Amino acid sequence: MATKYGGYMGKVLKIDLSTQEVAEYPWSDEERRLYIGGKTMAAKILGDHLKSDTQAFSEENLLIVSTGPLTGTGAPSTSRFNVSTLSPQTKIITSSNCGGNFGYYLKKAGFDAVVIGGKSKEPVWIDIHNDKINFHSASDLWGMYTTKTQEALEEKLKENYGRAIKNGKIVIGPAGENLVSYASIFSNERAAGRGGTGAVMGWKNVKAITVSGNHEIKSAHPDKMKELNKKWFKYLRNHPLTGEQLPKLGTAGLMSTMQMRGLLSTKNYTYGHYDDYEMVNGETLAEKYNIVNKGCLTCPIKCARTVEVNGKPVKGPELETLGLLSAGILNCDLEAVCKWNFELDELGMDTISAASTLAYAMEANEKELWDNGLNFGKTENVSQAFRDIAYRKGIGDELANGSRWCAEKYGGKEFAINSKGLELAAYEPRRSVGLGLGYATSNRGGCHLNGGYMVLFEGLSLMVNPQTPKGKADLTVMLQDLMETVSAAGQCLFTTYAFLPSPAVKNPNAWYVKAVCAILPFSGPVVRLLHLMPQIACFHLPVIFNQSKALKYATGMNVTFGSFFKCGKRAFTLERHINSRFGIDRKDDTLPKRLTDVPQVEGDDSTRVPLEKMKDVYYRARGWSKDGVPTPKTLKKLNLDGLDSYKETCRAFKEGGL
Numbered sequence: 001m002a003t004k005y006g007g008y009m010g011k012v013l014k015i016d017l018s019t020q021e022v023a024e025y026p027w028s029d030e031e032r033r034l035y036i037g038g039k040t041m042a043a044k045i046l047g048d049h050l051k052s053d054t055q056a057f058s059e060e061n062l063l064i065v066s067t068g069p070l071t072g073t074g075a076p077s078t079s080r081f082n083v084s085t086l087s088p089q090t091k092i093i094t095s096s097n098c099g100g101n102f103g104y105y106l107k108k109a110g111f112d113a114v115v116i117g118g119k120s121k122e123p124v125w126i127d128i129h130n131d132k133i134n135f136h137s138a139s140d141l142w143g144m145y146t147t148k149t150q151e152a153l154e155e156k157l158k159e160n161y162g163r164a165i166k167n168g169k170i171v172i173g174p175a176g177e178n179l180v181s182y183a184s185i186f187s188n189e190r191a192a193g194r195g196g197t198g199a200v201m202g203w204k205n206v207k208a209i210t211v212s213g214n215h216e217i218k219s220a221h222p223d224k225m226k227e228l229n230k231k232w233f234k235y236l237r238n239h240p241l242t243g244e245q246l247p248k249l250g251t252a253g254l255m256s257t258m259q260m261r262g263l264l265s266t267k268n269y270t271y272g273h274y275d276d277y278e279m280v281n282g283e284t285l286a287e288k289y290n291i292v293n294k295g296c297l298t299c300p301i302k303c304a305r306t307v308e309v310n311g312k313p314v315k316g317p318e319l320e321t322l323g324l325l326s327a328g329i330l331n332c333d334l335e336a337v338c339k340w341n342f343e344l345d346e347l348g349m350d351t352i353s354a355a356s357t358l359a360y361a362m363e364a365n366e367k368e369l370w371d372n373g374l375n376f377g378k379t380e381n382v383s384q385a386f387r388d389i390a391y392r393k394g395i396g397d398e399l400a401n402g403s404r405w406c407a408e409k410y411g412g413k414e415f416a417i418n419s420k421g422l423e424l425a426a427y428e429p430r431r432s433v434g435l436g437l438g439y440a441t442s443n444r445g446g447c448h449l450n451g452g453y454m455v456l457f458e459g460l461s462l463m464v465n466p467q468t469p470k471g472k473a474d475l476t477v478m479l480q481d482l483m484e485t486v487s488a489a490g491q492c493l494f495t496t497y498a499f500l501p502s503p504a505v506k507n508p509n510a511w512y513v514k515a516v517c518a519i520l521p522f523s524g525p526v527v528r529l530l531h532l533m534p535q536i537a538c539f540h541l542p543v544i545f546n547q548s549k550a551l552k553y554a555t556g557m558n559v560t561f562g563s564f565f566k567c568g569k570r571a572f573t574l575e576r577h578i579n580s581r582f583g584i585d586r587k588d589d590t591l592p593k594r595l596t597d598v599p600q601v602e603g604d605d606s607t608r609v610p611l612e613k614m615k616d617v618y619y620r621a622r623g624w625s626k627d628g629v630p631t632p633k634t635l636k637k638l639n640l641d642g643l644d645s646y647k648e649t650c651r652a653f654k655e656g657g658l
Contacts, residue, residue, distance in 0.1 A: 003029050003032060004556075005029060005032055005033075005220065005555045005556055005557060006219045006220030006221070006554055006555050006556050007068075007069030007070065007073055007217070007218075007219060007220070008032060008069055008112050008555070009107050009110050009111055009112050009215060009217070010112070011024055011110055011111050012024065012025040012026075012027045012111060012112055012113045013111045013113070013114045013115065013128070013133070014114075014115045014117075015114060015115070015116045015117070015118075015126070015133070016117055016118045017116060017117065017118035017119050017124075017204055017205070017206065018059060018117075018118030018119055018120070019118065020120075022133045025045070025113075025115045027041075027113075031044065032069075032555075033557060034567075035488070035570075035571070036068065036069065036485065036488040036489055036567055036571075037066060037067060037068035037069055037112065037113075037488050037489065037490060038066050038067065038068040038080075038081075038082040038097075038487050038488040038489065038490055039082045039084055039095035039097070039484070039487050039488060039571070039575075040485075040487075040488040040570075040571035040574065041064075041066050041112075041113060041488065042064040042066045042082060042084035042095060042113070043093065043095070043571065043574050043578060044574065045062065045064055045115060046062060046064065046084060046085070046086070046093050047574065047577070047578045047643060047645070048643075048644065049062055049117075050062075050086055050093070050578065050581070051581075052581045052582060054086060055086075056085070056086045056087060056088035056091065056196070056199075056200060056203075057088060057179070057199075057200070057203045059118045059119050060117070061086045061117075061200060062085060062086075062115055062116060062117050063083070063084075063116040063117075063197070063200050063201055063204060063206075064082075064083070064084045064085065064113060064114070064115050064116070065081060065082070065083050065102070065106065065113060065114045065116075065170070065209070066081065066082050066084070066113035066114075067080075067082075067103040067106055067107055067112055067113065067490055068080065068082075068103075068487075068488055068489040068490020068491065069489060069490060069551065069555050070489045070490040070491050070550060070551065071103045071104060071107055071217075071490035072103075072104050072107045072108070073217060073219050073225055073229075073550075073554045074225070074229050074298060075225070075228075075229050075232065075298065075550050075554070076229065076232050076233050076236055076298060076299065076300050076491075076495060077236075077298060077299045077300070077491055077492035077494060077495050078298055078491050078492070079099055079100070079101060079104050079296040079297035079298055079299065079492075080097055080103055080487075080491060080492055081097075081098055081100075081102050081103030081106065081187075081192075081490075082095055082096070082097050082098070082192075082487065083095070083098065083170075083185055083197045084096075085197055085200045086200075087196050087197075087421075087422075087444070088179070088181045088199050088200065088203075089181040089195055089196040089199075089353070089421055089422060089445075090196075090420050090422050090444065090445045091421065091582060092420065092443075092444070092445075092579045092582050092584055093443070093444070093575060093578055093579060094194065094195025094196065094444045094445075095195070095444060095450075095487075095575075096184070096185070096191075096192035096193055096194045096197050097192065097449075097487055098187055098190050098192035098193075099188075099190035099296035099299075099492065100186075100187025100188040100189075100190040100296065101187065101188060101296070101297055102168035102169060102170050102187040102209075102211060103168070103490065105167055105168030105211045105212055105213070106128070106168060107215070107217050108166075108211070108212065108213045108214065108215055108217070109128050109129060109130055109211045109212060109213035109215065110130055110131060110213055111128070111211075114128070114209070116204065116206070119204050119205060120135075120204060120205035120206060121205070122137065122138075122139065122205060123137070123138040123139055123141070123142045123206075123207055124136060124137060124138050124205060124207070125141060125153065125206070125207050125208040125209065126206065126209045126210070127157070127160070127209075127210045128209065128210065128211045128212070128213075129161075129211075129212050129213055130212075130213040130214065130215065136156070138206075138207035138208065140152075141207045141208065142177060142207060143174060143177065144173075145173055145347065145348075146171050146173045146345060146347075146348050147346060149171040149172075149207065149208055150169050150171055150186075150188070150208075153169055153171070153208055153210055157210060157212075165212050166212060167210050167211060167212035168187060168210070168211045168212070169187060169188075169208060169209070169210050170185050170186065170187050170192075170208065170209050171185070171186055171187075171207065171208040171348075172184075172185055172186070172198040172201050172202050172206075172207060172208070172348050173186070173198070173348025173349070173390070174347055174348060174390045175198060175199075175202075175347045175348040175349045175389070175390040175400075176198030176199055176202035178390060178391055178400070179199045179202055179203055179392075179400075180196075180198075180349060180389060180392070180400040181196045181199055181400060181401050181402050182195070182349060182350040182353035182354065182357075182400075182423075183196055183197075183199040183202060183348050183349055184197065184349060184350050185197050185198045185201055186348060189304075189314070189315040189345065190296065191345065193350040193351070193352065194350055194352065194353070194422065194444065194447065195350075195422065195444055195445070196350075198348050198349075219553060219554045220554060220555055221552075221553040221554075224553045225550070225553040225554055228546060228549060228553060229550075231546075232546045232550070233300050235546075236301065236495065236498055237300050238502070239498045239505075240502055240505045240506050241497040241498060242300070242494065242497050243300075246301050246302075246303040246494065246497070247293060247301060247302050247303065248286065249282040249283065249286050250285075250286075250293070250303045250304065250316070250318070250319075251282075251318045251319035251320075252281065252282030252285050252305065252316075252319050252322050253282035253283070253286075254282070254460060255277065255280070255282050255319060255322060255323060256277070256281050256282065256283065257459070258323070258426070258459075258460075259274065259277045259281070261431055261432075261459040261460075261466070262428065262430075262431040263427050263428050263431050263455065263460075264277060264323060264327050264428065265323060265324070265327065265328055265417075265424075265426050265427065265428045266327040266328065266330070267327075267328070267329075267330055267359075267363075267376060268328060268329075268356075268359035268360060268362065268363050268376075268415055268417060269415070269417050269428060269592075269595065270415075270594075271600070272428040272430065272431050272600050274326070274327035274330075276332035277327060279332040279333075280326035280327070280331075280333075280334045280337065282319075282322075284334060285305060285307075285316065285317075285322070285334060289305075289335070289338060290306065290307060290316060291306045291307060292313075293305065294315075296492070299492065301492075301494055301495075303494060304316070305317070307338045308338075309338055309339050309342045310339075310342075314342045314345075315341070315342070315345065316338060316341065317337055317338060318351075319426060320351065320352050320355075320425050320426045321340075321341050321351040321352070321355065322337055322426075323426030324351070324352060324355035324356055324359070324426050325337045325340055325341070325355045327426075328355055328356070328359050328426065329355070329359050329362060329376055329377075329379075329382075330376040331377065331379050333379060336379055336382070340382060340383065340386065343383055343386055343387075344386055347386060347387070347389075347390040349386070349389065349390060352423055352424075352425060352426075353402055353403075353422070353423045354386060354389065355423075356403055356417055356418070356423035356424065357399050357402055357403045357423065358374065358382070358385060358399070359376075360403040360406060360412065360415065360416050360417065361374045361395070361399060361406065362375055362376045363376075363412065363415050364406070364407075364410050364411070364412050367412065369410045369411045369412050370410040372395045373395070374395075385399065402421060403417065403418050403423055404418050404421040405421075413592065413593075414594050415592060415594050416592060417594070418445065418446050418592070419439050419440050419442065419446035419589075419591055420442075420444075420445035420446065420588055421445055422442075422444060422445025422446045422447060423445075423446055424439055424446035424448075425439075425446070425447070425448040427448055427455050429591065429595055429609050430595055430599070430600040430607050430608050431458075431466050431467070431600065431607065432454060432455040432459055432466045433458075433466065433467060433468070433469055433472060433609050433610060433614070434452075434454030434455075434457070434458055434464075434466075434469075434472035434475060434476050434614075435448060435451060435452075435453070435454045435455040435458065436591060436595060436596075436609035437454070437469075437472055437473060437476050437609070437611065437614045438450075438451025438452040438454055438480065439451050439591060440589045440590055440591050440611055440615070441476070441480075441589050441615070442480075443572065443575040443576055444575075446591075449483065449493055450480070450483075451480065452475075452477075452478075452479035452483065453479060453483070453493075454472065454475060454476055454479060456497070457475065457520065461497075461500050461504075461505055462500065462504065462513070462516070462517050462520075463508065463514075463517050464520045464521060467606040467607065468521050469613050469614045469617075470521040470522065470524070471520055471521040471522060471524040472521070472614055473524070473614050473615075473618040473621055474524040474525075474527040474528050474531065474617070474621050475523070475524075475527060476618065477527075477531060477618065477621045477622055478527050478530065478565075480568070480572055481565055481568030481571075481572055482564075482565060482568055483496060483568070484567070484568035484571040484572050485551075485564050485567045485568040485571065486547055488567065488568075488571060489547065489551050495547070496547075498544065499544055499545055500544075501544055504516070524617070528621055530565065531569070531621050531622075531623075534563070534565045534566040534569065535562050535563075535566075536562060537561045537562030538560045538562055539560060539561055539562075540552075540560065540561055545561070547564065548560060548561045548563075548564040551564065566638070569622075569638060570638040570639065570640065572622075573622065573623075573624075573634060573635070573638055573640065574638075574640060576624070576628075576629075577630045577635065577640065577643070577645070577649070580629050580630070581645065584628075585628045585629050586615065586619075586626070586627045586628035588628075589611075589615055589628055590611070591609055595608065595609050596609050596610075596611050622634070623637070625653075630649070631653060632649055632650045632653055635649065
């Protein structure tokens with residue numbers, strides 16, 4: 001279906017694995033305007049097809065790989081794509097954003113997205129080249145690690161085309177084949193890590209997808225786009241976060257700040273400090289282990305580390321992996337963390353869920369709830385545990401189901417650190433209560449990014465009082481919504497770090513920075529005005545937030561900061577509306593009691609997350625019911641009254657069922 005907008009290829013590919021039939025999925029310009037692309041586009045498609053009784057491992061479940069309109073336009077850090085599906089881990093919809101080069105080459109093949117349904121009778125890999133889609137047996141690839149799979153595919157493509165061709169690939173490892181609930185999908189060394197997307201791909205008997213082509217990606221206003229990109233690259237390179245900290249130390253550079261602020265989850269979130277953190281922090285990684293910095297296509301930040309494992313250069317650990325596999329399990333061996341990170345990538349697993357589930361098991365063993373042989377501070381059997389998870393052997397067969405499942409069987413729900421079944425990131429929310437609210441309300445479960453990443457304001461860059469609940473609900477909603485549209489447009493969320501003006505980051509003790517930090521907790525009513533009337537922001541924020549202007553120049557849509565913000569509101573509420581179909585409401589927006597009931601500092605009640613108090617304000621800010629369900633009025637206001645499920649929602653509210 002052709003489009004009048006720039007930035008899009010105008011076609012969405014639909015594949016039925018059961019019949020190996022391919023067709024064009026209908027996607028209109030009105031849908032492009034409302035849902036932009038990426039995870040929001042995928043949510044709309046999932047919402048149109050999933051029923052309340054749909055199972056993750058079923059032919060009815062869809063696996064959707066989607067791009068955004070900025071992908072391929074030359075905008076900074078836009079080599080992104082999204083994978084969405086019904087999660088086997090959380091039983092609700094999940095989305096996972098990924099770098100690598102697959103998104104770029106999917107558009108070069110002529111498609112904005114691929115919608116995959118059904119199940120192949122035998123293992124296959126799918127080759128998409130321009131308008132040709134070929135299915136190949138993957139029997140000889142089945143069982144391979146992620147790197148070996150991609151190397152083997154490169155040889156197969158050379159053989160099929162008679163020459164080497166530029167292409168993108170997504171693959172799964174043994175964890176996906178064996179339906180580990182938190183198995184991931186990989187493109188190059190980058191992972192669509194969260195929610196078990198790799199398990200769904202494995203259940204559908206798809207080992208890999210390759211994409212290539214020679215289609216041109218056109219912007220609506222190419223000259224303006226080129227000029228904006230030039231200034232934007234310069235701004236990001238000169239910003240202290242995106243031009244200094246992330247390139248120099250990567251995300252691992254945040255670890256020392258987290259230690260200082262009590263944010264470093266230690267011994268399965270028992271504490272916020274780790275005595276041996278200097279042995280495993282970003283500075284030590286950079287000094288002793290980092291070989292070279294890498295970045296995705298069109299990325300000026302280059303936050304990825306390269307380390308040596310078994311004599312070969314491989315991707316180094318990101319902050320989450322580093323923190324959870326060191327402080328999280330009381331391990332001070334950084335070389336071991338690098339090795340485990342590589343092993344988990346090769347097996348095809350989410351490092352966050354794997355590490356946090358391991359920590360739960362160690363504590364369950366310590367408390368004599370589960371005799372599993374895993375212990376804090378003892379690491380000699382960790383590699384074996386990860387292999388057992390990937391192949392579902394021994395205790396690995398149970399660990400493969402995640403911490404929530406294990407806690408339901410063995411007990412200890414108060415220290416199974418997840419929300420909605422998805423394990424939390426490495427930031428300890430008792431010293432960042434706004435982030436705690438974000439973890440709890442995130443649509444895909446305990447995610448810091450989908451949660452709004454309030455920790456950036458509460459200790460990583462600014463020092464807005466991290467313990468007060470005041471203003472946090474409205475600020476969390478604002479950040480969640482802005483980040484939703486950034487993702488939908490196809491851009492890396494790290495570019496939003498530059499939203500904080502450079503002087504504020506460089507001079508955190510300046511009087512004007514302290515004044516802003518003091519005022520922000522009382523800014524709720526002002527921020528709420530933007531929630532209620534985004535149309536009043538009929539402008540672009542200069543310098544610090546180029547995303548809305550880039551989306552306008554790429555697509556030709558009449559985008560302002562206000563409409564950009566509203567798109568995020570629509571996206572977040574849409575996902576919540578779909579999840580409510582699976583029973584998600586207020587009771588599910590929770591954190592483990594360790595984080596809400598037990599102070600991090602004994603006797604100091606401010607060092608716990610006052611979640612229920614913030615939820616009331618949060619739901620009002622979003623226009624949801626007191627039970628956390630989007631109301632018909634809000635759905636209509638966000639142009640979601642055209643959904644097939646809208647009338648059902650209206651009926652349920654009228655009958656008092658919601």
